[in-house]
């Protein structure tokens with residue numbers, strides 16, 4: 001082992017921007033002085049003495065105990081995502097869904113009420129409607145873009161407003177500042193699932209959010225390898241969320257944390273490239289006769305483009321559209337594509353195509369699908385990092401029936 005007295009200090013990140021933090025925040029260098037972040041695949045940690053073990057367990061001495069609740073690689077990921085979002089503390093989780101579950105379990109109790117936008121990830125709706133309801137936490141679903149519906153849904157017991165912006169798959173934009181004001185005047189928290197934009201394109205804390213949620217599975221990884229999630233917020237709120245992870249166990253594995261750390265280092269370059277490619281695809285699609293509508297707030301004449309520009313520095317990579325016709329026409333187009341993988345994942349370097357009505361949102365009732373705009377002719381693209389010319393040629397050929 002090298003001489004630890006020659007420890008090299010970490011870069012001072014005070015005042016740095018998100019691109020710098022994505023590369024450098026949170027690193028804990030060992031006495032080996034490795035440059036890339038160390039991976040600690042260990043379930044537990046050892047102590048010098050019985051007294052030290054007791055002090056650690058009692059919380060009197062900081063330090064690692066067991067990787068269900070602390071691990072240095074996972075902690076590096078937690079500190080990095082928190083630094084990027086501009087939040088006090090991050091809590092890593094086994095998946096995006098367990099980040100959402102831990103937020104509900106840690107911060108709500110029986111009898112509390114949630115107002116949630118209709119345009120959220122399909123499984124989030126299932127978690128709320130089927131499981132949280134079973135434990136006495138009710139949810140009212142509202143139109144993401146209707147301030148009047150959010151206001152009308154507030155009850156005395158409302159403790160949380162939950163949304164995604166842009167929404168998946170419809171790409172609608174929420175006015176976070178207006179909703180933060182509404183939440184805070186009703187003693188409720190504003191929780192934003194920032195999966196589609198990542199902190200590179202949008203930092204919800206700047207617009208009044210109290211908690212930011214991530215499915216790290218998507219853009220934070222960026223290459224479709226690992227499932228994971230994160231919650232970011234104040235120390236006080238995250239203490240409760242971390243308590244759920246510690247006690248219930250949906251922990252991020254050190255290996256996955258390490259993969260996400262490597263993903264974060266290229267995140268700012270990737271998000272710009274995804275956004276550029278997606279905008280070109282959206283612009284091209286809207287000119288095509290076989291397409292009814294293109295749903296992408298990055299388009300300059302999209303009704304919410306002004307709000308998108310206020311909150312986001314790029315449109316992200318998800319472009320949805322409705323084909324002329326119904327399920328048959330949507331499926332035909334999907335099956336004819338060559339460069340778009342048919343898969344439910346998004347945020348991958350590889351472009352993907354999804355039919356939301358029969359996959360990601362297939363478990364919703366017909367009524368919920370209709371209210372949520374999940375029509376049979378809706379197709380969602382996650383535009384990847386291939387040549388955009390090749391992607392457009394592929395879409396062109398598929399639309400022409402080739």
Ligand SMILES: *Cc1c(COP(=O)(O)O)cnc(C)c1O
Nearest residue numbers: 095096097121193195215217228
């Ligand atoms: C995928 C996704 C989730 C769930 O994340 P998992 O990592 O699959 O559990 C939550 N929110 C959004 C917006 C997503 O796209």
